[in-house]
Amino acid sequence: MVNLSVNLCGLTLDNPVIPASGCFGYGKEFAEYYDINILGSFSFKGTTRQQRFGNPTPRIAEAPAGMLNAVGLQNPGVEHVISHELPEMKRYFHKPVIANVSGFSVDEYVETCAMLDAEEQVGIIEVNISCPNVHGGGMAFGTSPDSAAAVTKAVKAAVKKPVFIKLSPNVTDIVSIARACEEAGADGLSLINTLLGMRVDLKTHKPILANGMGGLSGPAVLPVALRMVYQVYKAVKIPLMGMGGVSCARDVIEMMLCGAAAVQVGAANLVHPCACKEIIEQLPVEMEKLGIRSLQEIIGGAHA
Amino acid sequence: MQYQIVENSPIAPGVFLLDLAGDTSAVKAPGQFAQLQIPGFYLRRPISICDWDESGMTLIYKAVGQGTEALSRMQPGDTLDALNGLGNGYDVTRCGNHPLVIGGGVGIPPLYALTKALIAAGREPAVILGFNKAEEIFLLEEFEDLGVPVSVTTADGSFGQKGFVTDAMKEKDERYVFACGPLPMLKAVCKKSACPTGQYSLEERMACGFGACMGCTIQTKNGPKRVCKDGPVFRKEELTW
Structure with a gap:
């Protein structure tokens, strides 16, 4: 009998598999395909203080072994999330959930995080300082150690629950930003967000995405994500949620060997609605094959 | 599957x-x-x-x-x-007895099953199909075999009536509209139709197709809606055109 459970800042997860924010909505659409209570947890759609329509369409483009998106944080705003989405979610998901938060100023991050921190369904706050698809916010905070630390410090002072900072890969030195977040009091780090990319329509000679650029995700980014998780694991002591192109149980194991304490699955959910279910079912099979008894024990195993 | x-x-x-x-x-x-x-x-x-x-x-x-x-x-x-x-699909229960089914180009295919469903529901639909030119016509015989009146328009006049699908509509056409086709066509039909309601099927680039990614959201009078899950069929009353 293999052991899939992992510990994340005092929360025991049945398994390390967590659908990533923006790829799972509030879980409702997936609950039509399988009982999502088998998940370790899930990170719900990025929430901002005010409601946002997001970017004009097209918001989606195909990429080799992946996809680009420029949704632009469409969400109904934190008040609606608390009054409507969370109560509805309670009916089909019974574990602590991860609240993903974005903002356009430190005050906005703090206010939104504090409101979600007060919700008992929320187990972890994941602060997104790395969305590539909005202007004048989001990624701006994630591209310098000072601003990343400022958001982290302010949010930590305002909430009780564990705070994970979601990092951008679109930086010259992710390690320095990870360290700055740890020093500012982050309980953990999530990485990576999408890689900034673009595609051009050969018929119109113009970018396919209405926003011009968008975030690349899918299997194409897996090696980049593994490398960054590996580098950051070496540099910090706080736990990591690793993500980026994870599509199968073997990818989960690889991500944990690089240092992830839990693993988020993003784009794969959009192509295969049962992707996470299949990963969870396949994990024990792969562990048996590889002689792994406990996932908790392999975290960081790729390091000397 | x-x-x-x-x-x-x-x-x-x-x-x-x-x-x-x-x-x-x-x-x-x-x-x-x-x-x-x-x-x-x-x-x-x-x-x-x-x-x-x-x-x-x-x-x-x-x-x-x-x-x-x-x-x-x-x-x-x-x-x-x-x-x-x-997606939601068309609702054939609320359209009066003489609805108008209007399709353009590759927007036409779903209207075939719709027309069959309308007939099965006891309605008497009339069909308008629009193409660019005669050689691009498809499904015409299949529609005619359903025994409903079918009008064809071609932009270059090489078959049927010259012009667009709106040219085959009546002035002040009050018939209930079911439409599918390119966005400019849908907007033109919506504008020309004198019926205050109707069902229009939209198209967007999608990722998931089942409502999770927010990749295909459009603005409607009732707020943001996902073309894949809340649509692709929208009521005329919801559309901002």
């Missing part, structure tokens, strides 16, 4: 008829679509369902990009993975 290709052949320049055998129990209404996984491509491709029965379904698609071009090269006997019965 796995499907086997029974037929995949051109029926007009660049337009292909794809017959798939497999479980169609998820399909509930005309106007719904399937998300096909084409080998070698990451995202699925949404294709509207032209017709279906308990053992399979017919899709008609245009090869417009690398994905659909690859699909057009697949052979009978090959298998395709598909998510099926996606």
